[in-house]
Amino acid sequence: MPRSKQRTPALRDRVLNVALSTLAEDGVSGFTTRRIAAGAHTSVPAVYELFGDKAGLVREVFFEGFRQLRREFERVQPTDDPRADLLHVIDVFHAFGRANPTLVTVMFSRPFADFDPGREDVAAGGAVREFIVGHVRRCLDAGVLHGDPTDIAHVLVALVQGLLTQESAGWLGTSKASVSRRWNVGINALLDGLT
Numbered sequence: 303m304p305r306s307k308q309r310t311p312a313l314r315d316r317v318l319n320v321a322l323s324t325l326a327e328d329g330v331s332g333f334t335t336r337r338i339a340a341g342a343h344t345s346v347p348a349v350y351e352l353f354g355d356k357a358g359l360v361r362e363v364f365f366e367g368f369r370q371l372r373r374e375f376e377r378v379q380p381t382d383d384p385r386a387d388l389l390h391v392i393d394v395f396h397a398f399g400r401a402n403p404t405l406v407t408v409m410f411s412r413p414f415a416d417f418d419p420g421r422e423d424v425a426a427g428g429a430v431r432e433f434i435v436g437h438v439r440r441c442l443d444a445g446v447l448h449g450d451p452t453d454i455a456h457v458l459v460a461l462v463q464g465l466l467t468q469e470s471a472g473w474l475g476t477s478k479a480s481v482s483r484r485w486n487v488g489i490n491a492l493l494d495g496l497t
Contacts, residue, residue, distance in 0.1 A: 314352045317342045321363050325404050330413045335359065360408065360417035367402070367409040368426045374398050375433045384440035385447075385493065391437050392462060392489055399466040410463050431455060447496045454496060461492055 320341040325333050335356050339346045353359040374394050380387050399406045407413050409427070419426075435455040441447040447454060465485055468474045474481045 309348060309351050313342070313344060313348065317344065317349055317352060317359070318362055318366060321359055322366065322405065325363060325408065326402065329404055330407070333360075333414075355416070357414075357416040360414050361419075361423060363405070364408055364417070364419065364423065365426045367405045368430055370402070370405075371395070371398050371409075372429050372433065375430065380440075384437065384444045388437045388441055388493070389489065391434060392458065395459075395462050396466070396485065399462070400469070403466070403470045406463070406466060410459075431459075434459065447493065449496050457492065458489075461488060465489075 317338060321333070321338050324338050324341060328337070335346050335349050338359070339349045342349075349359060353362060374397075375391060378387065378390055378394060404413075412418060435451050438447065438454045438458070439451040442449070442451055465474070465488055469481055469485075474484045
C-alpha cells in the first residue's frame with residue numbers, strides 16, 4: 303500500500319501560520335526553523351521540503367504580510383471625499399502595523415540575513431502600492447493634491463513606516479493622545495504641503 307503524502311497543503315498552511323505566530327511572539331531572533339517545525343508538529347526536513355530553506359519560509363511570510371495588508375485595504379469603501387479616503391487608508395495601514403509590528407518589519411526592512419528580497423519578491427507589494435497610488439491619484443484628480451501619484455505614494459508609505467518605527471520604540475510619546483496627535487501632524491503636514 304502506498305504511503306500517504308506527508309507534505310500536504312494543509313501542513314504548508316499550518317507551518318506558515320506557526321511561522322507568523324512565532325514571528326509575532328518571539329520576534330526575529332526567535333524565528334528559527336526548529337522552533338517553527340516543533341510548533342507545527344512536523345520536522346525541520348519537512349519545513350525545508352515545503353519551503354526550500356529558511357529563506358523560502360521567510361519569503362512566504364513576506365508574501366503573506368502583503369496579502370493580509372491588501373485584505374485590510376479591500377475593506378476600505380470609497381466616499382466622495384478622496385482626501386478623507388486616503389487618510390482612512392493610512393489609518394488602516396497604521397492599525398495593521400501596530401497589530402503586526404514584526405511582520406511589517408519583514409515586509410519593509412531586511413531583518414533576516416537569510417532573506418534579501420529580489421526584484422520579483424519586492425513585486426509582491428505591487429497590489430498594495432497600486433492601491434495607495436490609486437487613492438493618491440483620486441486626490442490629484444479632485445485637485446486636493448498636486449504632484450506625481452507614485453512619488454507621493456512612496457513618500458506616504460515611507461512616512462507611515464517611519465512613524466510606526468517611532469511609535470513602536472516609544473518615541474512618539476507616552477499617551478495615546480500624544481501619539482495620535484503626532485501622527486496627525488506628520489501626515490497632515492505632508493498632505494497640506496502637496497495641496
